[in-house]
Amino acid sequence: MSTYVDVVVCGAHMSGLPLNHQLTDLGAILVARTVTAPEYRLFRIDAFNPPRPGLLRVAEGGSAIEVEVWRLPVAAYGPFVAGVPGPLGFGAVRLSNGSVEQGFLCEHVATVDALDISALGGWRAYLQHNSCDSRSGSTP
Numbered sequence: 001m002s003t004y005v006d007v008v009v010c011g012a013h014m015s016g017l018p019l020n021h022q023l024t025d026l027g028a029i030l031v032a033r034t035v036t037a038p039e040y041r042l043f044r045i046d047a048f049n050p051p052r053p054g055l056l057r058v059a060e061g062g063s064a065i066e067v068e069v070w071r072l073p074v075a076a077y078g079p080f081v082a083g084v085p086g087p088l089g090f091g092a093v094r095l096s097n098g099s100v101e102q103g104f105l106c107e108h109v110a111t112v113d114a115l116d117i118s119a120l121g122g123w124r125a126y127l128q129h130n131s132c133d134s135r136s137g138s139t140p
Helices: 074-082 123-136
Strands: 004-009 029-035 040-045 052-057 066-073 088-094 100-106
Touching: 004 074, 040 123, 052 088, 052 100, 066 074, 066 123
Parallel strands: 004 100
Antiparallel strands: 004 066, 029 066, 040 052, 088 100
8 A cells, every 4th residue: 555645736835826735745746847638727716715727527628737746645635635625625736747636626616707827737737827916906
């Protein structure tokens, strides 16, 4: 039995972002920066502070989305996942290399009126884009 589980994160839990400490406090280590298979859409979910994205697997029209893979001690996995607020959740996320790991996903209902930011390729790119837009006075 493995003593760790790899966890895919796509937003506020990524390196240097506001919730990353929730992983590092549990002893997680970064093992990869990669992208998903091109079968996902990424949405800005407005129900959270700090803001978070929602990753949704789609049947068509998907994009490859920037993610990080963190290796979490298996004993910490349950408590970590139990703290994830809906409409976010955990499930199988397919990466560009074909591997499938546990990671953050989002319920479809949360994306109905949400801003689709998939074209930017990831949450960091969205944050950068949003920062540039706010300095110029425009909106995303």
